[in-house]
Amino acid sequence: MLEAIWAPDKMAIEPEREPLSTEVRRLESEVGPHAHHPLVHLRVFEQLKQRNVFRVAILYLVVCWLILDPVHVVFHMLEVPAWANRLVVMLMAVGFPAVVIFAWVYEITPEGLRPTVEVPHGQSIRKLTGRRLDRAIIAVLAAALAYFVADKFWISKNAPRSSQPVTSAAPVTAEPTGSAPPAVPPFAPPPHSIAVLPFINLSGDPAQEYFSDGLTEELLNSLARIDVLQVAARTSAFSFKGADNDISTIGRKLNVGAVLEGSVRRSAHTVRVTAQLINTVTGFHLWSQTYDRNLGDVLQLQTEISNAVAEALKVTLLGDLAAKIEIGGTRNPAAFDAYLRGLRAARLVADPKELPIEAFTQAIRLDPNYALAFAARSLAISSYLGGYGQVTDPRGLTAKADGDARRAVSLAPALGEGHLALAALLATTLEFARAGEEYERALALAPGNATVLYWYSQYSAYMGRSEQAIAAAHRGVTLDPLNLLSHRALGDAQWFAHHYEDAAAAYQEAIAVEPGPTEAYARRGLAYYALGKFQLARASCEARPDHWESWLCLALTYDKLGQHQEAEAQLPRMQRFGGDVFFYQYAEIYAQWGMREQALHFLEAALQRGDLGFRRLRTDPLLDPVRAEPRFQAIERTLKFPPQ
Numbered sequence: 001m002l003e004a005i006w007a008p009d010k011m012a013i014e015p016e017r018e019p020l021s022t023e024v025r026r027l028e029s030e031v032g033p034h035a036h037h038p039l040v041h042l043r044v045f046e047q048l049k050q051r052n053v054f055r056v057a058i059l060y061l062v063v064c065w066l067i068l069d070p071v072h073v074v075f076h077m078l079e080v081p082a083w084a085n086r087l088v089v090m091l092m093a094v095g096f097p098a099v100v101i102f103a104w105v106y107e108i109t110p111e112g113l114r115p116t117v118e119v120p121h122g123q124s125i126r127k128l129t130g131r132r133l134d135r136a137i138i139a140v141l142a143a144a145l146a147y148f149v150a151d152k153f154w155i156s157k158n159a160p161r162s163s164q165p166v167t168s169a170a171p172v173t174a175e176p177t178g179s180a181p182p183a184v185p186p187f188a189p190p191p192h193s194i195a196v197l198p199f200i201n202l203s204g205d206p207a208q209e210y211f212s213d214g215l216t217e218e219l220l221n222s223l224a225r226i227d228v229l230q231v232a233a234r235t236s237a238f239s240f241k242g243a244d245n246d247i248s249t250i251g252r253k254l255n256v257g258a259v260l261e262g263s264v265r266r267s268a269h270t271v272r273v274t275a276q277l278i279n280t281v282t283g284f285h286l287w288s289q290t291y292d293r294n295l296g297d298v299l300q301l302q303t304e305i306s307n308a309v310a311e312a313l314k315v316t317l318l319g320d321l322a323a324k325i326e327i328g329g330t331r332n333p334a335a336f337d338a339y340l341r342g343l344r345a346a347r348l349v350a351d352p353k354e355l356p357i358e359a360f361t362q363a364i365r366l367d368p369n370y371a372l373a374f375a376a377r378s379l380a381i382s383s384y385l386g387g388y389g390q391v392t393d394p395r396g397l398t399a400k401a402d403g404d405a406r407r408a409v410s411l412a413p414a415l416g417e418g419h420l421a422l423a424a425l426l427a428t429t430l431e432f433a434r435a436g437e438e439y440e441r442a443l444a445l446a447p448g449n450a451t452v453l454y455w456y457s458q459y460s461a462y463m464g465r466s467e468q469a470i471a472a473a474h475r476g477v478t479l480d481p482l483n484l485l486s487h488r489a490l491g492d493a494q495w496f497a498h499h500y501e502d503a504a505a506a507y508q509e510a511i512a513v514e515p516g517p518t519e520a521y522a523r524r525g526l527a528y529y530a531l532g533k534f535q536l537a538r539a540s541c542e543a544r545p546d547h548w549e550s551w552l553c554l555a556l557t558y559d560k561l562g563q564h565q566e567a568e569a570q571l572p573r574m575q576r577f578g579g580d581v582f583f584y585q586y587a588e589i590y591a592q593w594g595m596r597e598q599a600l601h602f603l604e605a606a607l608q609r610g611d612l613g614f615r616r617l618r619t620d621p622l623l624d625p626v627r628a629e630p631r632f633q634a635i636e637r638t639l640k641f642p643p644q
Contacts, residue, residue, distance in 0.1 A: 055137065060099050062140045064092045187248075187281060189257040192313055195232035195250065196220040198241045199273070200263040212264040213238070214340030215273070215298070219260075222302040222325040224448040228315050232256055233450035233480035251280025254481060258286065260309060269333075270294055275305055277312050287312035295333035299326045328371035328412040335366035339373050346380050355384045355397075371411035371418055378404035378421035385428050386612055401425045416446025420455060427459060430614055433642040435459065443472070450480045457489050462615045464644040466497035484514040491523060495530075496619040503527040522549035525557065530621060534560045548577055552585055556592045556622075567593075580605070584613025588622040599623075600631045607635055614639055 196219055201212040217234050224231040232254045240250055247259055262275035276288035287308060293301050303322045310317055330336050342359030349356045360377035363370055381401035405425050408418030423438030439456045446452045453476040460469035473490035480486040491506035507524035514520075525540035534557055541553035551570040558567035571589065574582045583606035590599035603626075606613060617623065618641050626632050 055134065057096070057100055059137050059140065060096060062137060067092075187252055189251060189255050189280065190230055191257065192228055192315055193230040193232075193256040194223065194258045194260060194277075194309070194313065195237045195254045195256045196223065197250070197259060197261040198238050199261070199275075202263045202265040203267075208266055210340055210344040211266055211337065214343055215264055215271075217343065218298075218340075219302055219305060221449070222306045223260075223309060225324045225446070226306065226310055226315065226317065226321065227447070229310070229313070229448065230256070231448055231479070233476075233483065233486075235450075235483035235485070236480045239482045247278050247280050247283060255478070256280060258313060266295075271298065271301075273301060273305070275308075277309055295336070296331050298333070298336055299329045299331060302326070324414075328375070328408070328415040328418065330363075330367045330370045330373075332367040332370075335363045335370055335373070338363035338366060339370065339376070342373070342376060342380075346376070356380065369411055371408045371415050374404045374408035374411070375415065375417040375421040378402075378408065379417075379424055382421065382424040382428050386424075398425070398429060401428075414445060416442045416444075416449060416452055419445065420449075420452050423459070424455060427615060428612060430610060430612075430639060432463065432615075433640065436463065436642050448479065450476050450483070450486065453479070454485060454489050457493050459615075461493045461496040462619060463642060464496075464619045466493070469493035470497065482513055484510045484518060484520065487513060488518075488520050488523065491520070491527070495523070495527060495621065496616070498530075498621055500527045500530040504531070517544050517547070519544070519547055519549045522547060522553045525550070525553040526622075529553065529557050529560070548574055548582070548585075552589060555589050559593055580609065581611075583609065584611045587626075588620065591623050591625045594625065596626050596629065599626050600629060603632065603635055607638065 196216055199212045199216045199219075201209050203211070216238075220231060220234055220237065223229055236254055245253075250259055251257065257280055259278050259280055260275060261278070262273060265272040270292060271294075272290065272292050274288070274290045277286040278284070279286055289305075289308060291301055291304065300322075303325045306325055307317075307321060310321070330339070338359050342357070342363060345356035345359055357377050357380050360373050360380065363373040364377070367373070378401045381397050381404070385397060385401070401421075402425050405418065405422035408415060409422055412418055419438045419442035423435045423442055426432075426435035426438060436459065439459050442452050443456050453472045457469045457472035457476060460466075460472060470490070470493045473486070473493040476486045477490055487506050487510035491503045491510060494500075494503035494506055504524055504527035507520045507527060510520040511518065511524065521540050521543040525537040528534070528537035528540060537553065537557045538561065541550045541557060544550050545554075551573050555567050555570035558564070558570070571586070574585065583602045587599045587602035587606065590596075590602065603623075614635075617636060617639065623632070
C-alpha cells in the first residue's frame, strides 16, 4: 500500500536529477557489478593503454636497470656497506606500483597534472604524452645500450694483443726476422679458474701490510681446498701487487676466468673486508660484498667468502666446506696475527743461515692446538736443514721439526700441510719410503696446493718416478706460471728423467720469469753440458759466478773445454764456502772427471754425515759414470729407496 502511494511521487522526482556525465557513466560501467565480464576486462586494458600506464611502467623499469649497475660500482669504490645496495633495489621495487598508480590516476594537461576523471575527453593530450614517452623510452634504451657497449668492449679494446707465454730472456736461437706474427687465439680460460689478488691495506698503517697480505693468502688457500676450483698460486697472484694492470691482462697472464680482489681495514678488535669478483673475459662484476667481523671470526669469514665465490662461479660444493676451510686454524686473534707475521718473515728471509720461526713459536704458545702453525714451523726448519750452510745443531732442529710435524698431523689428520711437513722432514732424514707415503697423502688432501705440488714433484724426480714428477710439475706451472720455482721444478723433473732438451727449455722459462740472479742459470748450464753444448754451458754458468751451483757447473764445463786449471780452481772455492757440506758435490765432480776412486771416497764420506745430496742419488745423471761400481750399489742398498 505504502509502495503504491509513494511510487508515483518517486517517479515524479527522478527526472529532476542532474544527468551523469559521460565519463562518470563509463567509469561506473567499468567498476560495476558486472566488471568481471570479458568486455569490461578489455575496456580496462584499453584504459591502461590510453592513460599511458604501460609506457610509464616500461620507462621506469628501463631507468632502474640503467641506474643499478653504475650505482653498484660507485658504492663498491666508496666502500659503502652492502645493505645500501639492497636498499636501492628495495626502494625501486616499492616505487614501481606507486608510479603505475600515479600514471592511472593523473594525466598531464597544458595546465599541469590533473586527475584523469576531471579532464574532458576533448581536452585530453594523452596521445601527445604517449609520443613523448615513446621518445623518452627510446632515448633511455639508447643510453643503456651505449653503457653496455662501453662496459663490455672498452676492456677488450685495452687488453694485451698476445696471450702467449713469457718469452725467454736469452734464447738459444733467434727467430728469423720478417716472420709474420702468430695469430692470437681467443682468450678461453679454464672453467672455474680464479686468482686472488693481494687485498689492499686500508688500515692507515703500512706496518699492517703483513695482515692484509696474510689474510689474502689464507683466503687463497681456503679457495684452493675446493676441489673443483683452479686457484692461481700466491707467488703468481702477488706478482701484480702495486702494478697497474687491468683485469683482462691479469686474467690472460694467469689464465684464469675470474679475479677476486678487495681491501682490508683492521682496527683493534674488528676487521672490515670488502671483496669483489670480476669476470676476466667480460670485465663484468659477478659478486661483491662487505663484511664487518670481530678478529676472532676470521675463520668463519674465510668460509663465508669462499661460499659466496663458489656460488657466484656456479660451483657445486661437495661435503662440508667449512670443515675443509677451517681445519687446522685458530679462533685466537693474537695467534692468527703471529702466524701471519711468521709467514711474512719466512718469505722475506735473505740470509740462508737465518731461521725465521719466532713468530710461529709465539702463535703456538698462544694456541697450543694451532695445527697450521706447527706445520709451518716444521716446514721452515726442514727447508733450513735442506739448504747448504753450516748447521750448528742439526739433530736438535731435526727433532723439533719432527715433533711439530707429528703434532700437526695428530691435531688435524686431514690437513694437507701437516702431512707435507712430515714428508719433508722424513726426506731430510733420508727415510724415503715413509716420506713417500706422506707426500702421497699430502697430495691427495691438497691437490690444488702449489707448494705441495712442488715438493711432491721434487721427491718423485729423485725417486725415479718421472711421470709423476713431470705431471706434478706441469700442474704447478699451471697454478703458478709467474713463479721461478714452478718452472725450475719442471726443469729438475726433466733433468732427473734425463730429458736434457726439455730441462734446458724449462730452466730457460724460469730465467724469463725472473731474469735476476738465480740458480736456474747454473742448472740450464748443466743441461747444456749434458747435451754436449759446452760453450753454451759455460756462458750460462758464468752468468751467475757467485753461486756454488755455478762453481760445480764450471768445474765440469771447463774440464770438457780443456781448461783444466780453471776447472780445478772451482773445488777450493766450494771448500772455502761449505767445507764437508759439499762432499756429495765433490763426488759428482770427480765422477764426471773420470776419477772414480775419489768419487766413491767422497760418497762414502758423505754417507757418514747423512748428506742431503743422497736424496738425488738414485737418478742423479752426474753420478752415472760410477753407478755400476759395487761400492756405489752398496751405498744405494743402504739408503733403502722405495720401489719405482
